[in-house]
Amino acid sequence: MKNSEVETGSPVKANPRQGWKQNPESVKADILRVATKEISDYGLSGSRINVIAAKCKTSKRMIYYYFGDKEGLYRAVLEATYRSIREGEKDLYLDHLPPIEAMESLVEFTFRHHRRHPDFIRIIMIENIHQGEYLKHSDTIKEVNAPAINRVEVIYRRGLEAGYFREGISPLELHWFISALSFFNVSNRASFSLVFGDSLNSEESQELLTTHVKEMILRFILKPEHTCKYIGVRLTA
Amino acid sequence: MKNSEVETGSPVKANPRQGWKQNPESVKADILRVATKEISDYGLSGSRINVIAAKCKTSKRMIYYYFGDKEGLYRAVLEATYRSIREGEKDLYLDHLPPIEAMESLVEFTFRHHRRHPDFIRIIMIENIHQGEYLKHSDTIKEVNAPAINRVEVIYRRGLEAGYFREGISPLELHWFISALSFFNVSNRASFSLVFGDSLNSEESQELLTTHVKEMILRFILKPEHTCKYIGVRLTA
């Protein structure tokens, strides 16, 4: 007790904290929501605990109460972000489509999905700046993401069996390609626009780009004979 | 003068700063070099002026003397980084190669060039986290980067004229594709490895990936008839 000038501990003090309700879950969720936004906007060291606290309906103390420290909060944000993004992919059912259409749909969905979730992208960017230091210590991350490769693999297998796709392509690599194009489109939008003009960012250009990304992936995996056919029939040459 | 216990201003004081030489250019360059490394490692807000100063042979004051403030230092780093990366591309002469080979070489070079310069990649990532705020205020950036599109365009035109490439592809978009794959390979290495395993990072896998990236771009731009030929003759199906 160093500041003796403030409040001499009298029970007469006004009503500093009356009428608040306990609600741990909603408080936690609120912190996580605000923290996700702040960290995704300003980075781990750029974001401020004070700001996060101020934007929550709760006090700063609660952040430490629930998440230990800033790093703990960041880890929670990271995991929640991954979980939520993969959660959003569960809506996607492609089993009823023939392989080529299924692969097209997957690419298109992934591309749009990334565009729809810039916060996710930014969190991943930030974690990559940190060289994956925090991802290293997450056990759940791998299992959360496993379905992503699986989805590609299933479609690829079907395409192989149907004789459309060429052999020897790694599903992991295929996923890498799809991710790369989808991710870069969001992650590097600012710099690319500023350096080369923002003509690729108009709604129409993005639609066209979506088509071209699909086209690029399909041309890559289709067998020569089907590529020729595909090009002639389904795409504009 | 608040600390009166230190040095009473006597001329007898030891030799606090003797034997230093003026060398503005080298000091500036040194600061820039260290700052580039630090900022690329820890970000704009993650990097510490004190640390940068400590790692320089000069004092912290000089950073402010030459660069004004942290933001000024960052801007200098950003511009120097862009300049240096584009400088490194000047070695690349492709005019003597036929269009297909030229395009392959360009893709391969770009892919490897990105791999060779992770610091550049990280600075761009960081600037994108900041939504290009600082890039906006740079006049030189556009002109520094203009040749990148031009190189693609020249080769594309030659391929068009020679009848190899299909029409209607935007050189800008083509550059975007090449950049996306080259950039993502470095920028997202950490997260991708941790989430999906690091099998794509072995030296052999990276070589294979280089080939596949070339293949993907070429399949995308070649005319149907040449695609079929190309696939059969020059690539493994």
Next chain:
DNA sequence: CATCAAATTAACCATTTGGTTCATTAACCC
């Protein structure tokens, strides 16, 4: 060689930042 601007240093400072202490209230349980 006196002068003066540019270059450089060491010490200093105000503010911000992540993190804590302590007291108080809400809710649960015999």
Next chain:
DNA sequence: GGGTTAATGAACCAAATGGTTAATTTGATG
């Protein structure tokens, strides 16, 4: 309904951080 624990708020703190002051030295110039 008394006691116990979880939840919460306000004030507080030490350390770190970006930035500054003021003095000192170098080197060029007339």
